[in-house]
Amino acid sequence: MQIAQATMQGDDASDLKDQRTAQILNMAGLINTHTFTDGQGNTVVQVAGTTIVDGSGKAGSLSLDLHPDGSLKILANQSGGGGTEITQFLTGGKLNGIKEARDTDLFDISSKLNTLVFDVASALNTQHAAGVGADGGTGRNLFDVGVSSTNAARDLRVSVDVFNQPDRIAAASNVFSLPGGSDNAVALSKIFDAQVTFGNTKTAAQGYGDLIGSIGSTRASSQRDVDTQGAILQQVTAMHQSESGVNLDEEMVNLTKYQNAYQAASKMIGVADNLMQTLLNTVGR
Amino acid sequence: MRFTEQMRYDSVTNNLSQLSARQAKAAHEAQTGLRVNLPSDDPIAAAQLARLAASQSQTAARRSTINTVKGDTELAESQLQQASDLMANAKEIAVQGGNGTLGATERATLALQVKDLKDQLVGLANTRGSTGYLFGGNATENKPFDATGAFSGNDNEHVIDIGNSTPTAVNASGAKAFTLAGGNDVFGALDALYNALSANDEAAISASLDGLDKSRTQITNAQASVGITLNKLDASDAVLSNLDLQNSRSIEEVGSVDPAKAYSTLAQLNNSLQQSLTVSKSILDLAAFKQF
Numbered sequence: 001m002q003i004a005q006a007t008m009q010g011d012d013a014s015d016l017k018d019q020r021t022a023q024i025l026n027m028a029g030l031i032n033t034h035t036f037t038d039g040q041g042n043t044v045v046q047v048a049g050t051t052i053v054d055g056s057g058k059a060g061s062l063s064l065d066l067h068p069d070g071s072l073k074i075l076a077n078q079s080g081g082g083g084t085e086i087t088q089f090l091t092g093g094k095l096n097g098i099k100e101a102r103d104t105d106l107f108d109i110s111s112k113l114n115t116l117v118f119d120v121a122s123a124l125n126t127q128h129a130a131g132v133g134a135d136g137g138t139g140r141n142l143f144d145v146g147v148s149s150t151n152a153a154r155d156l157r158v159s160v161d162v163f164n165q166p167d168r169i170a171a172a173s174n175v176f177s178l179p180g181g182s183d184n185a186v187a188l189s190k191i192f193d194a195q196v197t198f199g200n201t202k203t204a205a206q207g208y209g210d211l212i213g214s215i216g217s218t219r220a221s222s223q224r225d226v227d228t229q230g231a232i233l234q235q236v237t238a239m240h241q242s243e244s245g246v247n248l249d250e251e252m253v254n255l256t257k258y259q260n261a262y263q264a265a266s267k268m269i270g271v272a273d274n275l276m277q278t279l280l281n282t283v284g285r
Numbered sequence: 286m287r288f289t290e291q292m293r294y295d296s297v298t299n300n301l302s303q304l305s306a307r308q309a310k311a312a313h314e315a316q317t318g319l320r321v322n323l324p325s326d327d328p329i330a331a332a333q334l335a336r337l338a339a340s341q342s343q344t345a346a347r348r349s350t351i352n353t354v355k356g357d358t359e360l361a362e363s364q365l366q367q368a369s370d371l372m373a374n375a376k377e378i379a380v381q382g383g384n385g386t387l388g389a390t391e392r393a394t395l396a397l398q399v400k401d402l403k404d405q406l407v408g409l410a411n412t413r414g415s416t417g418y419l420f421g422g423n424a425t426e427n428k429p430f431d432a433t434g435a436f437s438g439n440d441n442e443h444v445i446d447i448g449n450s451t452p453t454a455v456n457a458s459g460a461k462a463f464t465l466a467g468g469n470d471v472f473g474a475l476d477a478l479y480n481a482l483s484a485n486d487e488a489a490i491s492a493s494l495d496g497l498d499k500s501r502t503q504i505t506n507a508q509a510s511v512g513i514t515l516n517k518l519d520a521s522d523a524v525l526s527n528l529d530l531q532n533s534r535s536i537e538e539v540g541s542v543d544p545a546k547a548y549s550t551l552a553q554l555n556n557s558l559q560q561s562l563t564v565s566k567s568i569l570d571l572a573a574f575k576q577f
Binding site: 172176177178179180181182183186189190192204205206208209210212213214215216217218219220223234237238239241242243245246247248250 | 286287288289290291292295296299323324325326327328329331332333334335336339340343346416417421422423424425426439441443444445446452456
């Protein structure tokens with residue numbers, strides 16, 4: 001709007017245009033942004049396919065929300081209009097990176113960890129429930145993990161059935177071997193070597209090792225991506241700079257050139273002036 | 286291509302920050318002595334380290350179990366040794382009592398000694414270890430033998446997991462050492478001797494000798510089996526300590542840096558960083574304006 005007004009009044013709007021370009025650049029770092037100039041010469045800004053700044057200069061906004069399942073929901077709110085969900089149209093920028101990391105990579109890791117914890121705790125629970133505590137009770141769980149693996153790692157705790165009550169630890173395998181029986185305790189310790197995780201194909205330690213390994217390789221590969229993208233960015237920035245930036249040496253040369261040209265021109269004027277004087281004097285005489 | 290001031294500045298800061306990141310990593314490695322501080326440093330090694338750490342903690346748990354039960358097992362062995370000595374004493378008394386020249390009074394005195402021996406034996410059989418009565422099987426909370434020598438315990442085993450595929454029994458069986466479950470009732474044999482001495486019955490005294498002998502053998506056998514258990518525990522502990530050492534070595538091999546190498550890398554990077562800073566300073570000096 002300001003630019004349009006300034007241009008209409010015949011003023012130079014370059015400063016404002018520069019500001020606009022800088023803002024759009026910032027925005028492009030956040031989200032995939034597309035701009036074009038409409039019929040009236042105004043700039044229209046679209047993010048992820050939705051117009052957020054229209055030709056009239058009215059600006060909308062972006063907002064964050066959560067889906068019911070806890071994943072990110074990103075909305076583009078047009079000025080005076082409702083919000084449009086653009087989550088699935090994100091293809092680049094910081095927002096897309098955050099979304100990918102949070103809802104894909106980290107979610108994947110945490111669900112694997114949850115499954116691992118749930119599998120191990122369930123295996124221990126089953127064995128523990130089969131045994132008998134020193135108080136003669138049986139069928140108790142050792143851990144509370146809930147019925148499914150969702151949030152198992154977060155919610156894991158010693159079962160209320162046995163918490164602070166060591167005589168309820170089912171070390172014996174039957175009531176006849178109380179109170180000194182330890183068969184079930186040995187059976188519990190054997191679970192360390194039993195394949196209880198990753199669909200009963202790996203022991204708890206192997207499963208955990210695999211998880212660590214996969215986290216490590218994910219991070220290492222994203223680190224490599226960061227390095228590669230960083231190099232590309234550097235290259236692109238250099239190309240951008242090459243067009244829009246200044247080289248002090250070059251400017252220096254130009255400065256000197258123009259200075260010399262100026263001096264030459266003033267000398268020329270001096271000479272011309274001199275010539276005129278001489279001419280006038282000669283003719284006037 | 287125009288090389289602008291911004292590019293010059295950017296590339297200098299970029300290279301400096303890369304260099305200082307490498308220097309920081311080298312410093313961290315030299316400081317901690319660890320090559321793998323984050324899983325991403327070496328994913329395969331990190332996974333291996335997690336497994337080794339798990340194996341190490343399992344080994345430590347098994348060794349601590351062995352050390353806990355070893356005290357009790359050693360105690361059981363020495364108590365059985367004493368019990369076997371007591372039975373030897375009883376046999377001596379029986380031989381003495383079988384002497385035809387002895388009268389009823391002398392035999393009554395000997396009978397009292399036998400009664401004393403039996404009380405001592407009941408005391409031995411009721412020894413408490415760190416986790417309860419040693420000779421009562423799983424019934425560790427109640428005295429397994431009453432004053433008459435009647436057994437109220439059971440013959441169940443205390444099992445622990447010491448690393449081999451089958452759990453190992455570590456307790457000495459009181460039932461097999463002292464009661465009919467082992468073939469002879471030790472206290473019954475002593476009772477027979479006591480009764481024969483009290484009744485001044487020479488024939489019964491000599492008849493009791495066989496029972497006493499068998500009882501002593503039975504106790505000695507029990508002691509031997511405890512000795513074997515102790516050997517097994519020691520052997521397992523040695524194996525586990527070897528495993529522990531191996532694990533520690535593997536952890537070091539997989540996760541540690543060679544100190545000499547780490548320090549020379551660090552020194553080298555420190556040097557390059559220092560020189561880069563000097564060079565950068567002169568690059569960023571606005572050389573073009575010097576002429577003014």
